[in-house]
Amino acid sequence: MGRVGIRDVADRADVAVGTVSNFLNHPDKVSADKAQRIQQAIESLGFVPSNAGRQLRLGVSTVIGYIAPDVSNPHFAEIAESVELRASDRGVSVFIGNSHRSREREDAYIQVFEQHQVRGLLVSSHEPIEERLAQVRRRGTPSVLIGQRAASLDQPSVSIDDVSGGRQAMQHLLDIGCRHVAFVGGPLGIPQVSARLAGASEVARGSGTTLEVINMPDRTVRGGHEVGEALLQRHAAQRPDGVFAVNDLLALGILNAVATGGVHVPREMAVVGYDDNEFAEASLIPLTSVRGRHQGFGTAVMDLLFDMIERRPVEDIHRVLEPDLMVRASSAGIGSI
Amino acid sequence: MGRVGIRDVADRADVAVGTVSNFLNHPDKVSADKAQRIQQAIESLGFVPSNAGRQLRLGVSTVIGYIAPDVSNPHFAEIAESVELRASDRGVSVFIGNSHRSREREDAYIQVFEQHQVRGLLVSSHEPIEERLAQVRRRGTPSVLIGQRAASLDQPSVSIDDVSGGRQAMQHLLDIGCRHVAFVGGPLGIPQVSARLAGASEVARGSGTTLEVINMPDRTVRGGHEVGEALLQRHAAQRPDGVFAVNDLLALGILNAVATGGVHVPREMAVVGYDDNEFAEASLIPLTSVRGRHQGFGTAVMDLLFDMIERRPVEDIHRVLEPDLMVRASSAGIGSI
Known part of the structure; x- marks a missing residue:
């Protein structure tokens, strides 16, 4: 079945094709009586003005x-x-x-x-x-x-301002006493990742706290689990006592993996994410996060x-x-x- | 600045407008030499074939x-x-x-x-x-x-098959010994909600297990938290020992609220969700869920x-x-x- 065209609408409304065109593009030029008939014809025929065509004429899309x-x-x-x-x-x-x-x-x-x-x-x-x-x-x-x-x-x-976000996260981990912080995320070539790391590094410098970078380009819950499992493999003394993950998905994956593996969060390992998504606040251990939106x-x-x-x-x-x-x-x- | 048109491409490539049109719509009709010139002209001018126009001619969109x-x-x-x-x-x-x-x-x-x-x-x-x-x-x-x-x-x-999904969830809760199951979700007029409830009711009937319906139309983590808080207000004996939530967001919200409130999941309250989204498996207490995808x-x-x-x-x-x-x-x- 063909599409209903502007001519069908004109025939049904008993007006000229140009009047329908005016109704669509310059409704103020059409009398109320004709406008009503055209509107009824459009509804009863199920006519859809071709936006493609209208856009080309009007140069405006919605x-x-x-x-x-x-x-x-x-x-x-x-x-x-x-x-x-x-x-x-x-x-x-x-x-x-x-x-x-x-x-x-x-x-x-x-x-x-x-x-x-x-x-x-x-x-x-x-x-x-x-x-x-x-x-x-x-x-x-x-x-x-x-x-x-x-x-x-x-x-x-x-x-x-991701540099500021990185600074805030790192400063908070220093304030609560962390001595060995892992920054988790990647690839480091991504501007958002490198900016967050730059902020964290700036604060760490000269603080006496070690900043370890764990490059995890898969910024998903799954990627976070992988990092958490790797941290569990380390001797307890080698584990970071603070984690700053470049997004919440990573942070939640890490948090769930290490907590399930018996690490107390936050006492043995504090975890901070980024984005403050809906699941950060709702997590069983609610997640500290940098809120950008x-x-x-x-x-x-x-x-x-x-x-x-x-x-x-x-x-x-x-x-x-x-x-x-x-x-x-x-x-x-x-x-x- | 006007958009680059097909005529500009033809001029630059030194071919007829019809040849550019053929190149766009029936490339096999154009000689390799001309095709290459047209392609170069398109790239150097930044010409974008108007899909709107092409669609109207060809009746095909991508x-x-x-x-x-x-x-x-x-x-x-x-x-x-x-x-x-x-x-x-x-x-x-x-x-x-x-x-x-x-x-x-x-x-x-x-x-x-x-x-x-x-x-x-x-x-x-x-x-x-x-x-x-x-x-x-x-x-x-x-x-x-x-x-x-x-x-x-x-x-x-x-x-x-949401009726089957509802049956499976409820049968599982019966199998692990639940005597009072809360079905959480709403509005009940939504086909997916009513089908899941129908399946659960069918299995509950005659089983000796009570099926309580908690109508929560806000099917989000927040809605689940609200239900969980309300369950915590009840005397322990009045609480369900099993919850079947109509999606994972609700289930995760309930699970987090009751676990944080001191209820042991699953021993005191088993929780089952629906959809099996990425957060179900990654939850600190991984969530049982009906997987449809x-x-x-x-x-x-x-x-x-x-x-x-x-x-x-x-x-x-x-x-x-x-x-x-x-x-x-x-x-x-x-x-x-």
């Missing part, structure tokens, strides 16, 4: 594309939700493309979103992607990089993207939000302070 | 729309991943729309996806939505309903959708997969068997 590295990580799902709420206020829909942290899939989604002429793009990526986004911007589709500060002066970004995160992202879409001048296109440390039982109540 | 109730629930994120892997094999991208369990937003996404002329739709919904999908199907966009068996003979669906789930969904898109005859458009009970520490090692 869709934003969001490329996320991994929607099964609640952190990105929560970002998506806060962005969507704000988009919804503006009458815009968000299409999420899940890149599975693959640069190839990121490229594929950027291309498909561009072909669909989305109004703008939001991109959470751990890869160097600014040059690709610059191409897309030159062809007319603005974007906001999420989660890392853009290097280019032309690329808007909204990020968390404020209420205002989604708002900041969407407002910046709309500034770009509507070509408003913006003072600072690199918005950097300060994170907060949420202290919970996985590191509380044992310290010297 | 995108599938997936409407999920809540991507922050790892269960739906995992479904999205398995669907995407299969889609990727077929050269198709998946756009995810997050409906936040709102019927209004489901409708909005269906409309926007239809306007973008996606090749097909996947819909996970807890609402009655078949009539809406029938409209869309009549206008040319096929869909597969995920997670509930469709009532209509024309609406393809892939679902888990087989390796084959994403494959079954995409294959059925492509049968519809390519109008292949299909024997059974209602595919129902059998779930498996994954027994773990939250209900193990205490039973009479």
Whole structure:
């Protein structure tokens, strides 16, 4: 069965095709009587105005594309939700493309979103992607990089100050008396990972506390379990008395593995995560975590993207939000302070 | 700045516009020499073939729309991943729309996806939505309903046998000796909830074990915490010795609240969830759960959708997969068997 066309609507409403076209694009030009007949015809025929066609004519889409590295990580799902709420206020829909942290899939989604002429793009990526986004911007589709500060002066970004987050986590572990802290995460080439490590190192330097780096590129609960099992294999004296994991999934995996293996958390090993996802607070031993998403995160992202879409001048296109440390039982109540 | 058009590409490559069009749509008709020049022109100009335009001509899109109730629930994120892997094999991208369990937003996404002329739709919904999908199907966009068996003979669906899942969970709690089981979930009008309850009731009937229904429509970790806190308020003798929660988020919230409140899990209270999400196995007290997603789930969904898109005859458009009970520490090692 063919799609219902604009001509079918015109016939049913007994108006000219041009009147239906006006109704769709410049409704103020159509009389109330005709508008009502056209609306009824559209409903009874189930006519869907082709957005593809309308977009080409009007140059306006009602869709934003969001490329996320991994929607099964609640952190990105929560970002998506806060962005969507704000988009919804503006009458815009968000299409999420899940890149599975693959640069190839990121490229594929950027291309498909561009072909669909989305109004703008939001991109959470751990890869160097600014040059690709610059191409897309030159062809007319603005974007906001999420989660890392853009290097280019032309690329808007909204990020968390991960160096500060790393500092806060490490300072907290020092404050509660840790003498040997393991930083767990990887690959170290990822800007978010290296920034968190840089903050932690800065605080550790000269403190008398050892900072050991455990490179675990699989930043999932499974990866955390693997690290936890490896720590259990060590003699107790060789184990860190504090762990700072680069995200909550890793931290929860480590926490569960070592606690199950008989290590007391936090007395023998304090654990701190990053992101403060929904499972951090709900864990059986609630997890201390660095919280980057404020209420205002989604708002900041969407407002910046709309500034770009509507070509408003913006003072600072690199918005950097300060994170907060949420202290919970996985590191509380044992310290010297 | 205007978008680069097909004419610019033709000029740069020194070929006719029709040759560029052939290159895009029927590349086999273009000589290798011209194809190479056109490809170079496309790359140097940053030309993006308008999918909108191409779709209208060819009637073919490379995108599938997936409407999920809540991507922050790892269960739906995992479904999205398995669907995407299969889609990727077929050269198709998946756009995810997050409906936040709102019927209004489901409708909005269906409309926007239809306007973008996606090749097909996947819909996970807890609402009655078949009539809406029938409209869309009549206008040319096929869909597969995920997670509930469709009532209509024309609406393809892939679902888990939730009655069987409910039976398995309840039988397991009986087998380990529970005398008072709380079924936690809601609203009871949701097909997936009522089917799981129906299975549990069937097994409980005549068994001598009481089945109490605790209606908790907020099927999140937070909702589970609330139920757990309420159970802690009861005298120990009034508490259930078994809990069957309608999803893992609820189960984990209950488990964490009661264990933190001093109830021994599983000895004093066994807990069983549903979905077997990533956090079920990784919990500090690993959670027994009903696993519905087989390796084959994403494959079954995409294959059925492509049968519809390519109008292949299909024997059974209602595919129902059998779930498996994954027994773990939250209900193990205490039973009479």
